[in-house]
Amino acid sequence: MIAKNMQDLVNNSSTIRAMFEEGKRLKKLYGEDKVFDFSLGNPNVQAPKQVEDAISELIKEYPSPILHGYMNNSGYEFVREKIADHINQKQGTDLAAENIVMTVGAAGGLNVICKTLLDPGDEVVVFRPYFGEYRAYVSNVGGKLIEVSSNSDTFYPDLEDLEKKISSKTKMLIINTPNNPTGVVYPEDFIIDLCSLLEAKQKEYQRQIYLISDEPYRELVYDGLFVPYLTKYYKNTIVAYSYSKSLSLPGERIGYLVIPKEVEDAGEVCAGINVATRILGFVNAPSLMQLVVAKCLNAKVNIEFYEKNRNKLYEGLRDIGFECIKPQGAFYLFMKSPMENEVDFCELAKKHNILMVAGSSFSSPGYVRLAYCTSYETICNALPAFKALAKECGVGK
Numbered sequence: 001m002i003a004k005n006m007q008d009l010v011n012n013s014s015t016i017r018a019m020f021e022e023g024k025r026l027k028k029l030y031g032e033d034k035v036f037d038f039s040l041g042n043p044n045v046q047a048p049k050q051v052e053d054a055i056s057e058l059i060k061e062y063p064s065p066i067l068h069g070y071m072n073n074s075g076y077e078f079v080r081e082k083i084a085d086h087i088n089q090k091q092g093t094d095l096a097a098e099n100i101v102m103t104v105g106a107a108g109g110l111n112v113i114c115k116t117l118l119d120p121g122d123e124v125v126v127f128r129p130y131f132g133e134y135r136a137y138v139s140n141v142g143g144k145l146i147e148v149s150s151n152s153d154t155f156y157p158d159l160e161d162l163e164k165k166i167s168s169k170t171k172m173l174i175i176n177t178p179n180n181p182t183g184v185v186y187p188e189d190f191i192i193d194l195c196s197l198l199e200a201k202q203k204e205y206q207r208q209i210y211l212i213s214d215e216p217y218r219e220l221v222y223d224g225l226f227v228p229y230l231t232k233y234y235k236n237t238i239v240a241y242s243y244s245k246s247l248s249l250p251g252e253r254i255g256y257l258v259i260p261k262e263v264e265d266a267g268e269v270c271a272g273i274n275v276a277t278r279i280l281g282f283v284n285a286p287s288l289m290q291l292v293v294a295k296c297l298n299a300k301v302n303i304e305f306y307e308k309n310r311n312k313l314y315e316g317l318r319d320i321g322f323e324c325i326k327p328q329g330a331f332y333l334f335m336k337s338p339m340e341n342e343v344d345f346c347e348l349a350k351k352h353n354i355l356m357v358a359g360s361s362f363s364s365p366g367y368v369r370l371a372y373c374t375s376y377e378t379i380c381n382a383l384p385a386f387k388a389l390a391k392e393c394g395v396g397k
């Protein structure tokens with residue numbers, strides 16, 4: 001029999017699994033092009049050509065022990081140095097190889113951070129709506145998740161609520177901008193206010209409060225929007241970056257953590273992260289992929305593809321009469337459920353072959369999330385189905 005704790009986790013993850021199965025069932029029944037699956041954040045955009053070229057070159061360039069061997073748990077030093085230089089050029093930071101640890105995607109990085117920083121009972125603040133996996137990452141090591149609400153018009157976190165929720169047990173906050181599931185990018189003045197509140201709270205409690213910036217969507221922004229680099233606003237910031245979305249490589253499991261020297265106890269934190277990488281069983285990030293990303297630092301996926309999808313879906317849904325805010329980044333659209341219970345709304349949508357994720361998965365009932373990393377045709381073909389769905393729930397003219 002599996003652990004009680006794991007039974008709960010299995011039961012709680014059943015909605016997304018069920019959605020996946022439902023998608024497969026509907027596609028078999030009606031055909032791939034008749035099912036409008038907006039449930040999963042699995043990029044439909046090709047990885048850049050440089051990735052394929054880099055793999056071919058690397059296989060010829062490096063002898064096997066380097067290409068496929070173990071290395072320092074933090075990753076290849078020359079790869080970390082190249083990444084540090086690249087961030088310095090883009091963000092004007094002062095990072096070196098020792099400030100970078102290669103990770104198994106952002107998920108691996110976040111688990112490593114939780115293992116390194118949290119004692120049982122330590123509190124981790126998250127902003128609703130948030131990526132539901134944070135719950136497990138924090139509870140894996142006995143931490144306690146504290147939810148802070150967001151403004152319902154802008155989806156910016158509510159700083160008054162945050163002020164009340166930070167306690168002497170708060171060890172870290174997780175922030176995610178561009179955001180999954182809202183697509184919102186937090187502006188610089190909000191970041192400045194957030195960071196000054198954190199500074200004040202660190203002083204009040206005489207304890208470090210780490211700001212963890214979860215950034216898998218940093219490169220996916222529209223309309224030339226500025227995404228502040230948080231290490232420049234608050235000293236105790238650790239960045240969890242990933243190539244899953246920026247290079248369309250989610251199955252390759254590659255990303256990195258940034259621990260700037262300004263972080264208090266940076267040396268100890270890095271040593272902890274290095275050990276956590278090993279003992280959580282990652283051992284190190286995939287060796288070939290470390291070498292690949294070092295060759296592809298300036299490569300980009302086709303952002304215009306996502307932007308075209310965003311425009312079509314947002315404008316289409318708004319014209320039909322649904323309420324949603326225009327995503328500024330990532331590839332998610334958060335829509336208000338016209339029915340009181342958004343789970344019922346998702347069920348009704350399935351009858352129109354539309355698959356979406358209920359907001360309760362992100363701790364925000366009353367909304368649904370649509371991942372528009374689909375083909376453009378899927379969006380065009382889905383709009384009449386959304387129109388029929390709207391009619392059935394009394395939305396629009």
Ligand code: PLP
Binds near residue numbers: 107
């Ligand atoms: N954080 C957020 C907000 C995400 O949306 C995801 C994946 O969808 C992750 C972390 C994990 O990404 P990765 O594939 O880099 O582990």
